[in-house]
Amino acid sequence: MKLIIAIVKPFxxxxxxxxLSELGVTGMTVTEVKGFGRQKGHTELYRxxxxxxxxxxxxxxxxxxxxxxAEQALDAISKAAAxxxxxxxxxxxxPLEQVVRIRTGETGESAV
Amino acid sequence: xxxxxxxxxxxxxxxxxxxxxxxALAQDEINGANTAWILTxxxxxxxxxxxxxxxxxxxxxxxxxxxxxxxxxxxIAAVISVxxxxxxxxxxxxxxxxxxxxxxxxxxxxxxxxxxVWGDIPEPLFIAFQMTFAIITPALIxxxxxxxxxxxxxVVFVVLWATLVYFPVCxxxxxSNGWLFQMGLxxxxxxxxxxxxxxxxxxxxxxxxxxxxxxxxxxLMPHNLTMTFTGAGMLWVGWYGFNAGSAxxxxxxxxxxxxxxxxxxxxxxxxxxxxxxxxxxxPSGLGAVTGMVAGLATVTPAAGSxxxxxxxxxxxxxxxxxxxxxxxxxxxxxxxDSLDVFPxxxxxxxxxxxMAAVLVSTxxxxxxxxxxxxxxxxxxxxxxxxxxxxxxxxxxAVVTIILMKLVGLLTAGNRVTPxxxxxxxxxxxxxxxxxxx
Numbered sequence: 001m002k003l004i005i006a007i008v009k010p011f012x013x014x015x016x017x018x019x020l021s022e023l024g025v026t027g028m029t030v031t032e033v034k035g036f037g038r039q040k041g042h043t044e045l046y047r048x049x050x051x052x053x054x055x056x057x058x059x060x061x062x063x064x065x066x067x068x069x070a071e072q073a074l075d076a077i078s079k080a081a082a083x084x085x086x087x088x089x090x091x092x093x094x095p096l097e098q099v100v101r102i103r104t105g106e107t108g109e110s111a112v
Numbered sequence: 113x114x115x116x117x118x119x120x121x122x123x124x125x126x127x128x129x130x131x132x133x134x135x136a137l138a139q140d141e142i143n144g145a146n147t148a149w150i151l152t153x154x155x156x157x158x159x160x161x162x163x164x165x166x167x168x169x170x171x172x173x174x175x176x177x178x179x180x181x182x183x184x185x186x187x188i189a190a191v192i193s194v195x196x197x198x199x200x201x202x203x204x205x206x207x208x209x210x211x212x213x214x215x216x217x218x219x220x221x222x223x224x225x226x227x228x229v230w231g232d233i234p235e236p237l238f239i240a241f242q243m244t245f246a247i248i249t250p251a252l253i254x255x256x257x258x259x260x261x262x263x264x265x266x267v268v269f270v271v272l273w274a275t276l277v278y279f280p281v282c283x284x285x286x287x288s289n290g291w292l293f294q295m296g297l298x299x300x301x302x303x304x305x306x307x308x309x310x311x312x313x314x315x316x317x318x319x320x321x322x323x324x325x326x327x328x329x330x331x332l333m334p335h336n337l338t339m340t341f342t343g344a345g346m347l348w349v350g351w352y353g354f355n356a357g358s359a360x361x362x363x364x365x366x367x368x369x370x371x372x373x374x375x376x377x378x379x380x381x382x383x384x385x386x387x388x389x390x391x392x393x394x395p396s397g398l399g400a401v402t403g404m405v406a407g408l409a410t411v412t413p414a415a416g417s418x419x420x421x422x423x424x425x426x427x428x429x430x431x432x433x434x435x436x437x438x439x440x441x442x443x444x445x446x447x448x449d450s451l452d453v454f455p456x457x458x459x460x461x462x463x464x465x466x467m468a469a470v471l472v473s474t475x476x477x478x479x480x481x482x483x484x485x486x487x488x489x490x491x492x493x494x495x496x497x498x499x500x501x502x503x504x505x506x507x508x509a510v511v512t513i514i515l516m517k518l519v520g521l522l523t524a525g526n527r528v529t530p531x532x533x534x535x536x537x538x539x540x541x542x543x544x545x546x547x548x549x
Contacts, residue, residue, distance in 0.1 A: 044333065045388075046398055047452055048439035051331035 001096035001112060002070040006061040007035070007089040008081040013059040019080035020063060023072055028063040039087035058089060064096055066109050143232040149362035150233050150241055156353025157244035161251045162189050164350050168343030168401075169255055172451050175335040176536025177259045178546035184263070188251045188270055195271060196243045197221060203279035204287065205242065211291030213280050231360060241357060242282070248354075249278050249306045255451030256314030257321050259332075260533055263541045265526040269519045273313065276511050281305055281504050296485055297500040298472065298493065300369065301358035303413020303465035304504040311458015312508040314449055320516045321527055323448035325534065332450075337398055344401035348377055351408050355415040368482070369415040372423030373408065379427025380407020384435050399435075402456060406434035409460030414468035418481040422471035425479060429467065430460045465501050469494035 008016055013030060020028065034055035041054040065073045074091055082088055101111040166185035170178050192200070199219050206214025218224070221239065228235035250270045257266070284290040285297060285305050292304075299305060326332055334340060355373040359366035384403025385395035410430030411423050418426065437455035441447050449455065472481040473490055484493060520526045527533075532540035539545060 044331075045392055045396065046334060047402060048442050049328065049332070051333055053331065 001067060001099060001109060002065055003094045003096045004061075004063050004065060004070070004073060004077070005092040005094070006063070006077050006081065007033070007058050007091075008061065008077075009083065009087065009089060010057055010059045012081045012083070012088075013061065015080040016061055016077050019076040020073060023069060023076055025063060025065060025069070025073065028061055031060045031062075033058050033060045037087070037090065056087070064099055064112050066112055140229045141232060142229060142234060143361070146231075146361040146363075147233045147237060149366065150237055150357060150360060153353035153357025154237065154241045154244055156350045157241070157248065157357065158189075160347055160350030160354060161244070161248045162186060164343050164346030165248065165251055166343065167339050168347060168405075169258065169451055171336040171339030171341075171343065172255075172334045173258050174332065174536070175547060176538055176545075178335065178538065179544060180263070180537035180541055181254060181258055182546075183542060184254045184258075184266060185251045187263075187267065188254070189247045191267060191271060192247045192250060192274055193243060195274060196239075196246050200246060200274065200279050201239050201242070203275070204246075204282040205238075206283075207289075209289045211284070211289060211294065214283050214287060214289070233360065238360075241360075242286075245302060245306060245354075246274060246278055246282070249302075249310050250274055252306070252310035252453055252457055253314050253317065255453040256318045256449045258450040259537065260321060260324050260450075260527055261317075262523060262526060262528050263537075265519050265523040268522055269515060269526075272515050272519065273512065276515065277309055277313070277508050278305075281309055281507065285500070285504070292500050292503065295499065296488060296493070296496050298417055298468045298497065299413045299465060299500065300416035300468075301355045301412045303409075303461045303468070304500050307409045307412060307457045307461025308465065308501060308504045309508045311454045311456075311461055312505050313512045314453035315447065315458060316509050316512040317516060318447050318449040318454070320513070323446075324450065325530060327448045328442075328446065334398065341397060341401060344404060348404060348408070351377070351412075355412060359416060365416055365482075368419065371420045372418050372426075373411050373415050375420045375423040376407040376411030376427035376430065377404045378407070379424045380404050380410065380431040380434075381427075383407075383428050383431025387432065387435050402438075402452070403431040403435070406430045406456050406460045409457045410434075410464040410467075413461065413465040414471060414481075416482070417468050417472035419471075419479065421479045422476070422481050425471065426464055426467060430463055433463055434459050462501050462505070466494065466497050469497045 006016065034057055036054050036056055039056060041052055041056060044051050044053055063073065074093065077091060098107060099111040100107050162185065166182050169185065170181045173181050197220065199216065201221060202216050202218035203213050206216065206218045208215025208217065224235050224239065230238035250273060282305050284292040285299050287293060324332060351373055352370050356366040356370035359369055381400045381404040384406065385400045388399045389395040407427035407430045411426045414426060434456050437459045438452050441449060441455050469490060471479065472484060474480045474483045516526060528537065528540065
């Protein structure tokens with residue numbers, strides 16, 4: 001099992017969800033986050049006071065998938081989140097040791 | 113023959129006697145239309161402070177200080193109202209002559225009853241209307257010391273400042289015994305009384321309190337410009353009461369003041385955002401609302417003297433000059449007047465007070481105003497306006513310096529500790545937070 005952490009542009013989050021749903025992914029966790037990568041920040045101007053804003057708003061999507069589905073899921077997210085411009089985000093893939101469905105007590109791939 | 117003439121004369125005398133009491137009373141009769149309008153205007157001007165100015169300012173500070181700013185404006189409204197009742201009205205509008213203050217005859221509004229009359233409106237209404245001006249003036253200064261002044265120091269300062277600056281200056285300019293009034297100063301709705309006093313006090317306090325931590329190095333950004341827009345809209349609407357209400361009647365003067373005020377606000381907003389558009393490539397929302405406030409502050413002293421086109425000119429001049437002043441003070445002089453009270457209100461108030469001497473003229477074609485008082489020329493009126501600005505400005509600055517020193521001693525320092533400033537005033541001054549999301 002893998003845990004995929006995707007950092008994407010906020011307005012792309014909905015398309016990512018749709019693409020993953022088509023693959024049969026049934027759940028995910030979404031968080032509004034801030035950060036920076038190569039895109040860097042931008043400047044904002046308030047009544048003559050100029051501020052460099054380093055952290056840009058992004059959406060973090062966490063999704064657990066079976067090993068079998070992992071490659072397809074990465075591919076689907078990449079396609080859905082891409083604009084071709086700087087700041088499209090990143091995907092992190094982590095090995096997932098265990099998953100438990102709290103209501104039934106199921107564990108492993110059947111709980112994903 | 114003689115008898116009939118005598119009879120006629122006697123009849124005339126009787127008739128006259130019958131008429132006389134009503135003639136004497138005419139001056140004390142209440143005009144319903146004027147009363148209705150000033151009741152409305154009073155509500156509009158209070159609406160400018162709570163919630164208008166409060167929201168305007170609250171949106172401009174960081175989220176950790178939002179409540180402290182709301183609390184400061186709200187508390188000022190409450191405390192000024194109470195001292196206005198106790199002695200403020202008496203100092204400002206009491207009957208004493210001499211030109212400097214109104215004396216203490218009207219302490220606790222002594223002698224004011226439901227039948228008391230001021231001009232042709234009820235005196236209780238005049239008291240309430242003027243009270244709303246006394247409230248908003250110190251509330252304007254909040255912007256200068258936002259995010260770093262101790263609440264206790266603020267309360268003591270505001271009481272003393274209103275007592276020694278606002279109430280007397282109000283007497284000088286707006287009471288018919290006042291020395292600036294008698295000199296012929298044009299200040300229709302508070303260019304000197306409200307904006308010069310608030311602006312100068314703001315500049316002095318910003319300098320004496322020192323910069324906020326991180327001024328010009330860390331982002332001290334507005335936390336909610338939506339809130340600022342909301343408050344700014346309320347200010348614009350409320351200003352109808354402020355300026356048109358200052359005619360103290362439902363008449364042509366009030367109507368023309370309303371129109372001139374509106375044009376100045378519009379032109380001010382367009383000017384500020386236009387300059388930003390040219391200089392920075394984009395017009396900002398904060399720029400538009402700040403330009404609007406600059407236009408409103410600038411037209412305030414002149415609203416009863418200028419025409420609508422004159423109002424528009426004032427808005428353009430106010431928008432441009434206040435924009436330049438804001439940038440100059442922040443970037444060059446590096447004074448941390450947190451929410452730009454001096455460059456917007458002070459500079460706008462001074463500009464409008466001086467320009468009133470020009471735009472009141474009837475010889476300016478479409479830009480003409482309502483004409484000079486008898487015996488005044490553009491030069492002599494301008495001289496009076498300069499005296500008015502200098503007198504109120506210098507007096508305010510000097511008294512504010514003394515009061516800041518005094519209050520600092522009384523409350524063991526005017527400023528919160530660096531830790532409190534870092535944590536935010538909502539938690540450290542009030543034990544609560546603005547947002548629990």
